[in-house]
Amino acid sequence: MNISILLSLALVSPLFVLAACPxxxxxxxxxxxxxxxxxxxxxxxxxxxxxxxxxxxxxxxxIARMQSVIRDxxxxxxxxxxxxxxxxxxxxxxxxxxxxxxxxxxxxTGDINAMWLRDSANQMQxxxxxxxxSSSPDSxxxxxxxxxxxxxxxxxxxxxxxxxxxxxxxxxxxxxxxAASQDSVYPPYNSHSVFECKYELDxxxxxxxxxxxxxxxxxxxSFFAKYSWIDAIATVLDVAEAMKTPTYAANGSVLxxxxxxxxxxxxxxxxxxxxxxxxxxxxxTGLIRSAFRPSDDSTIYQLFIPANxxxxxxxxxxxxxxxxxxxxxSSSLATRMxxxxxxxGTAIESHGVITHPKYGRIYAYEIDGYGGETVMDDANIPxxxxxxLLGYAPASSQIYQNTRALLLSADNPYFMRxxxxxxIGGPHIGPGYAWxxxxxxxxxxxxxxxxxxxxxxxILGSTDGFGLVHESVNSWDGSDWTRQWFSWANGLFxxxxxxxxxxxxxxxxxxxxxGQRVGGY
Numbered sequence: 001m002n003i004s005i006l007l008s009l010a011l012v013s014p015l016f017v018l019a020a021c022p023x024x025x026x027x028x029x030x031x032x033x034x035x036x037x038x039x040x041x042x043x044x045x046x047x048x049x050x051x052x053x054x055x056x057x058x059x060x061x062x063i064a065r066m067q068s069v070i071r072d073x074x075x076x077x078x079x080x081x082x083x084x085x086x087x088x089x090x091x092x093x094x095x096x097x098x099x100x101x102x103x104x105x106x107x108x109t110g111d112i113n114a115m116w117l118r119d120s121a122n123q124m125q126x127x128x129x130x131x132x133x134s135s136s137p138d139s140x141x142x143x144x145x146x147x148x149x150x151x152x153x154x155x156x157x158x159x160x161x162x163x164x165x166x167x168x169x170x171x172x173x174x175x176x177x178x179a180a181s182q183d184s185v186y187p188p189y190n191s192h193s194v195f196e197c198k199y200e201l202d203x204x205x206x207x208x209x210x211x212x213x214x215x216x217x218x219x220x221x222s223f224f225a226k227y228s229w230i231d232a233i234a235t236v237l238d239v240a241e242a243m244k245t246p247t248y249a250a251n252g253s254v255l256x257x258x259x260x261x262x263x264x265x266x267x268x269x270x271x272x273x274x275x276x277x278x279x280x281x282x283x284x285t286g287l288i289r290s291a292f293r294p295s296d297d298s299t300i301y302q303l304f305i306p307a308n309x310x311x312x313x314x315x316x317x318x319x320x321x322x323x324x325x326x327x328x329x330s331s332s333l334a335t336r337m338x339x340x341x342x343x344x345g346t347a348i349e350s351h352g353v354i355t356h357p358k359y360g361r362i363y364a365y366e367i368d369g370y371g372g373e374t375v376m377d378d379a380n381i382p383x384x385x386x387x388x389l390l391g392y393a394p395a396s397s398q399i400y401q402n403t404r405a406l407l408l409s410a411d412n413p414y415f416m417r418x419x420x421x422x423x424i425g426g427p428h429i430g431p432g433y434a435w436x437x438x439x440x441x442x443x444x445x446x447x448x449x450x451x452x453x454x455x456x457x458x459i460l461g462s463t464d465g466f467g468l469v470h471e472s473v474n475s476w477d478g479s480d481w482t483r484q485w486f487s488w489a490n491g492l493f494x495x496x497x498x499x500x501x502x503x504x505x506x507x508x509x510x511x512x513x514x515g516q517r518v519g520g521y
Contacts, residue, residue, distance in 0.1 A: 021047065021051035022047070022051070024047060024088075024089045024485055025111045025484075025485055027045075027047065028045060028466070028468065028484040028485045031043040031465060031466065032044050032045060036073050036074050036076070036077035036467070037073045038072060038073040038074035038077075038512075038513055039074070039514040039515065040074040040460065040461070040465065040467075040514070041074075041465060042074050042077040042081075042463065042465060042466070043081075043465060043466055043467050044080075044081065044467070045081040045467050046080070046081060046084065046088055052084075052088045052089075053087065053088065053089055053090065053091040054087045054088075054091040054094065054143065055087065055138075056084075056087055056127070056130070056138075056139075056140055058130045058140065059084050059087060059130060059140075060084075062083070062130060062498070063080055063083060063084065066079060066080075066497070066498075066501075067080075069501055069505070069508055070508045071508065071509045071510065071511060072460075072510065072511050072512045072513065074460055074467075074512060074513070075460055075508075077467050078459075078460060078463065078467050078468075078469075079493070079494055079497050080467075081467045081468055081490070082467075082468060082469050082490035082491070082493045082494050083126070083490070083491065083493070083494025083495075083498075084494075085468070085487045085490035085491060086124075086126060086127075086487040086488075086490070086491050087127075089110070089487060090107055090108050090109070090110060090123065090487040091105065091106075091107060091143070092106045092107065092108045092113070092115075092166065092170075092172065093105075093106040093166060093167070093170035094106070094137075094142075094143070094146055095169055095170065096169070097149070097153075097167075097169060098168075098169055102149050102226070102227050103137070103142055103145045103146040103149055104146045104149055104150045104153075104167055104170075105142075105143050105144075105145075105146025105147045105149075105150060106150060106166050106167060106170055106172070107119075107120040107147060108487075109123075109486070109487060109488065110483065110485040110486045110487045111483060111484070111486070112175075113175045114163045114164060114165065114177075114196070115150070115154075115163065115165075115166075115195075116162060116164075117154065117155075117162060117163075117164075117203040117204075117206045117207060118162070118200070118203050118206040118294055119488045120151070120206075120210075121147070121206035121207065121209050121210035121213075122206070122381065122488050122491070122492065123487055124143065124144055124147055124210055124213070125209070125210070125213055125491075125495065126491030126492060126494055126495045127143075127491075128213050128495075129495070129498050131144065131213070131217035131218065132217060132218060133217075133218040133219065133220050141214070141218055141220070144210065144213070144218075145214070147210055148207075148210055148211055148223075148229065149228070150167060151206075151207045151210065151232070152207070152227065152228040152229050152231070152232035153167070153228060155207060155232045155235050155236060156228055156231060156232055156235055157193055157194075158187075158189045158190070158193065158194050158197065159235050159236070159238075159239045160185075160187060160197060160239065160258075161189055161194045161196065161197035161198070161199070162197065162198045162199070162200050162203045162292070162296070163195040163196040163197075163198075164193060164195055165191075165192060165193050165194065165195050174195075175195060177191075177195050177196055179196075179263070179265070179270070180195075180197075180263070182263055182264035182265075183261070183262070183263050184260075184262045184263075184276060185260070185261050185262075185276075186257075186259060186261075187259070196296075198261065198291065198296055199243070199290070199291045199292060200290055200291070200292045200293065200294060200296070200307070201240070201243070201288055201289070201290035201307035201311055202290070202293075202306070202307040202310055202311075202382050204236045204239060204311065205307060205310040205311040205314050205315075205382070207232065207236060208233075208236070208311070208314035208315055208317070208318045209310070211224070211229070211314075211318050211321065212317035212318050212321065215318075215321050216317075221321065221324050224321055224322075224325060225325050225326075225327060230322070230325070230327060230329065230330060230333065233318065233322065233333060233337070234329070234333060237333070237336060237337065237340065240288050240311065240340065242258040243258060243259065243288050243289040243290070244283050244286070244287070244288055244289065245257065245258055245283070245289075246282055246283035246369070247277065247282070248280070248282075259291060260272065260275070260276030260277055261291055261292075262275060268298075269297035269298050269427055269428070270297075270298070271298065272291060278291055278298070278299065278302050279300065279301060279302065279368060279372075280368065280370070281302050281303060281369055282368065282369030282370050283369060284369065285303060285347055285350075285369050286343050286344065286346065286350075286351075287303040287305075287308050287344070287347045287348070287351060287352070287367075287369075288303075288307075288308055288311060288344070289302040289303060289304075290302055290303075290307045290308075293307075293380065294306075294307070294378070294380040294381060294382055294383075295378050295379075295380040295426050295427070295428040296428065297378075297426070297427055297428050299366055300372075300374050301366035301367050301368035301372050301373070301374055302366070302368070303351070303352075303366060303367045303368060303369060304365070304366050305348060305352040305363055305364055305365060305367070305384065306365070306382035306383050306384055306386070306387070306390075307382055308344055308347070308348055308352070309348060309382060309387055309390050309392035309393070310382040310390045310392070311341075311344060312340075312341045312344035312345050312348065312392065313341075313390050313391040313392045314390075314391070315337050315338075315340060315341040315344070316337075316338060316341035316342070317391070318337065319337035319338040319341060322334035322337055348363075348392075351367060351369070352364055352367060354367075354373055354375075356375065356406065358406075358411065359402045359403070359405055359406045360402050361398070361402055362375075362399060362403040363384050363387070363399060363400070363403045365377060365378075365384060375406070375412075376412055376413050376414050377407045377412055377414065377415075377424050378414060378424065378425075378426035378427070378428075379423070379424045379434075379435030379437050379438035380426065380428070380435075380437070381437070383424070383438070383441065384403055384407060385407050385408075385424065385438065385441050385442065385445060386441045386445065387400055387403075387445075388400065388445045389441065389444055395445050395446075395447070407424060408424075408442065412424065414426050414427070414431075416431070416432060416433060416475045417475060418432075418434070418474075418475025418476040419475070419476065420434075420458075420461070420462055420473055420474065420476060420477065420478040421434040421436065421439065421458050421459070421461075421473050421475055421478075422434060422458070423435055423436065423438040423439040423455075423475075424438035425438070425472060429471070429472045429482055432474055432475060432476070433472035433473065433474055433475070434473055434474075434475045435471065435472045435473075435489075436459050436462055436469050436470060436472075436473065436489060436493070437469070437471075437488075437489045437492060439455045439458060439459050440459065440469075440489070440492050440493055440496045442455055443496055443500070444495075447504075449504060449506075449507065452500070452504065452507055453507055453510060456507065456512065459493070460512050461478070461514075464478050464479050464481060468484065468485075468486075468490060469486065469489040469490045469492075469493045470483055470484065470486065470489070471483035471486045471489065
């Protein structure tokens with residue numbers, strides 16, 4: 001529909017305009033004018049203002065300001081499209097819990113109409129540089145509070161699950177997940193509130209992350225004493241402790257597992273071995289099991305190191321919040337949180353560090369406690385490459401640098417190489433497909449200007465003219481990519497650009513035009 005017609009109808013009926021707005025899943029498959037003035041001729045991919053799902057003036061002001069900071073017109077267009085993508089398209093519903101003033105925010109991941117704990121926490125993190133204390137319902141702070149409150153509800157309802165349906169208050173009908181129709185999951189779940197129930201340790205860590213991000217930016221300690229946050233934290237701790245359960249008891253008998261999952265599928269990564277138990281795990285390591293990775297693929301060995309890193313780091317941060325609350329159980333919970341976080345750090349360094357014949361001491365991706373180990377990385381965060389972003393290990397750490405050298409080489413079985421994009425991928429899409437998200441993480445964990453410029457140029461050339469960050473791209477064919485609407489990756493790109501403005505602004509003053517030299521590189 002013509003934008004001028006939409007604007008005139010908006011004066012009569014805002015509800016009509018919302019109904020008339022195009023489905024972004026289809027909108028994002030087509031190129032739209034005005035195109036950028038650079039050689040990549042990138043499409044303008046923001047929906048019309050009246051069709052955006054949430055408007056933040058601070059975000060709009062940042063987008064406008066960055067036009068004079070980013071020299072390259074194509075790089076600016078990619079930032080302009082990508083950074084606001086979650087606000088423009090993915091705030092599916094925002095409101096209040098029935099009969100209360102408890103804010104709720106339902107954030108979809110993009111082209112899948114469900115709310116992942118991990119994705120929604122990271123989608124909010126994109127706007128962390130602009131977050132400040134505010135009671136306004138139109139603020140980023142309100143969005144954050146709504147996400148935290150809704151995640152707490154989800155965790156109290158189904159703490160082993162990773163992806164959820166709209167809250168009943170929204171009036172939005174639950175989505176059907178056809179892949180889940182043949183699931184056998186313990187503990188059982190209700191499909192009216194849960195979209196998918198893959199137990200992923202990083203989902204629990206995501207709740208800690210978004211909580212700690214909100215407090216760090218706002219210092220709004222009173223919020224955490226309201227509603228269900230304390231109870232949700234206690235539930236997170238209970239699940240984490242339960243998932244230290246090994247496969248066998250000391251006498252050799254098989255222990256009941258707190259969680260199991262099977263699915264009828266043609267993909268091995270969509271189900272667990274041994275009738276849903278997964279491969280045997282020997283604990284005593286102090287590490288927490290994870291049945292699935294942040295890619296939603298099953299782990300090979302359930303002692304998944306990146307998620308343990310993430311959980312340890314953010315549990316330590318949120319323990320500081322808990323310690324400031326003056327409630328009956330907050331003090332004991334704070335002590336419990338800090339103890340678990342410290343013990344996990346010790347466990348990671350004791351059991352998650354292995355000696356590689358070529359790279360020396362590195363972090364394993366997964367272990368089983370029996371000596372089994374997986375040496376690789378996956379693009380999805382948490383990853384080994386992202387350890388500094390998780391707040392776990394400084395980029396200068398020798399073990400991290402050794403690990404990084406392996407991950408960004410052909411010795412990582414999921415490091416994809418090709419003329420379009422060379423980056424870490426993963427089994428979720430499969431060999432040959434590099435993930436721009438991994439290139440973004442590579443930039444954010446690097447202080448090497450040449451490396452950063454090369455990666456930035458590669459990302460810019462990987463959008464196939466759409467000016468959006470795809471999930472994955474064929475390293476040898478830029479027209480072959482997955483997911484035109486993946487809000488997390490887009491927001492992360494914008495977050496990365498703002499990070500570069502602060503620590504390496506000269507990179508944003510470089511031309512990335514095809515056929516031209518890029519600065520001195």
